[in-house]
Amino acid sequence: MPPTDTLTAPLLRVSGLSKSYNRGRGGYAVLDDISFDLFPGETLGVVGESGCGKSTLARAIMRIGDIDRGSITLDGTDVSKVRGKALRELRKTFQMVFQDPFGSLDPRMTVAQLVEQPMAVHGISDAAGRRSLARSILSSLGLEERFLERTPGSLSGGQRQRVAIARALAPSPQLVVLDEPISALDVSVQAQVLNLLADEQRRLGLTYLFIVHDLAAAEYFCDRILVLYLGRIVESGTSEELFRNPQHPYTVSLFSAAPDPRRGDRKRIVLRGEPQSKRPATGCPFASRCPVGFDREICHTSTPPLAPTAGDGHVAACHFAGELKDTR
Numbered sequence: 001m002p003p004t005d006t007l008t009a010p011l012l013r014v015s016g017l018s019k020s021y022n023r024g025r026g027g028y029a030v031l032d033d034i035s036f037d038l039f040p041g042e043t044l045g046v047v048g049e050s051g052c053g054k055s056t057l058a059r060a061i062m063r064i065g066d067i068d069r070g071s072i073t074l075d076g077t078d079v080s081k082v083r084g085k086a087l088r089e090l091r092k093t094f095q096m097v098f099q100d101p102f103g104s105l106d107p108r109m110t111v112a113q114l115v116e117q118p119m120a121v122h123g124i125s126d127a128a129g130r131r132s133l134a135r136s137i138l139s140s141l142g143l144e145e146r147f148l149e150r151t152p153g154s155l156s157g158g159q160r161q162r163v164a165i166a167r168a169l170a171p172s173p174q175l176v177v178l179d180e181p182i183s184a185l186d187v188s189v190q191a192q193v194l195n196l197l198a199d200e201q202r203r204l205g206l207t208y209l210f211i212v213h214d215l216a217a218a219e220y221f222c223d224r225i226l227v228l229y230l231g232r233i234v235e236s237g238t239s240e241e242l243f244r245n246p247q248h249p250y251t252v253s254l255f256s257a258a259p260d261p262r263r264g265d266r267k268r269i270v271l272r273g274e275p276q277s278k279r280p281a282t283g284c285p286f287a288s289r290c291p292v293g294f295d296r297e298i299c300h301t302s303t304p305p306l307a308p309t310a311g312d313g314h315v316a317a318c319h320f321a322g323e324l325k326d327t328r
Contacts, residue, residue: 010037011207012061012175017070019060028278030056032231034070043201043208045222045239047215047254049275053231054211058179061209062096063087075174092122092171099180101160105152111138111163112148118170137166140203141196158189162196169200179211194221215258219243227251230276230285233306237314247309247316249292249324256326284319292324
C-alpha cells in the first residue's frame, strides 16, 4: 500500500464536493460535502448501493458536468476551475474507463484507431509513433497485433474492456477513474481484467479511483475504501480494516447481503423500508432504515460527523459506531 503519511502529498484531493439535481424546492443533493485524499500509486474504492452517488462522483472528478460547491485538486491544480484549452491539456493526466465497454467505444473505428485517437488529440508522437505505442499498450494487455484492425463488434466483452483500458492508458495519465469496469463482464473474465489493471498499475505507477458494487472485488483490489450512502461518506478505512471490523450499521448491512463462500453462512441484516432518493433535512441519512438508530432521537436530529473509530485512519459517521456487529 502506498504511504499515506503527512509527508506524502496526495495526487487527488477532493474537498467539500457537493452536487444537486433540480436545484430548488424539488431538488435533492446527490453528493453532499464529499472530502478525501488519494495518494500516488494507491487504489481507492468507492462502494455503496445503486443511487448513492458513486458514478456522479466519478463524473464530477472527470469534469463531465459541473459541481455546486467544493474543489477537485489534481497534482496541485484545481480542475474544478479549469476551462477551455487548459482543461483539454490537463485531461491527458486523468482518464476514465467506463462501465459498458461496448457503449464507450465507437463501433466504426478499429482497435488501433481507438487507442491512437487520444494520443493524436494530445499531440503525442507522429502517426508511426502512435501506432507503435498502441501496439505496445495492447500487447501489454494481452491483445496481439492481429486485433489492431478489428472493430469493437467483433470482440468479446473482455477484449472490448481491454481496448477501453488501453485507450485510457494511451495518453500516459497519472490518475485513472474506473467506473464499474468489470460489472458488464462474465465472472470468469472479471479476475483477468482486475489482474491486468494491477499489472499496469505496478508497471506504470498508476493511481486508481475504483467505483464498484462488488464487495469481493473491492476487498481484493483496493488499498482503501469509501462507503457512500445518499451522497455522503459514512465510513472510510483501509480495505483490511474495513472488512475485518466494519463500524457503520450501513456497512455491516452491505456485507451481510454480499455472498462470500470463504466465510460461510452469516445472518442477513434486513433494513427497514425502501432505499431513499433524498436525504432527510436533519439527522443521520441512514436513521430511518438503521437497525441501531431507528428509535433513537439523536440519530434523527443530529447529523453525525466522520470520526475516528476502531483502527488507524478508520472513520465512521455514526453516533453508535460499532454497536451493530458483523456476523461473518
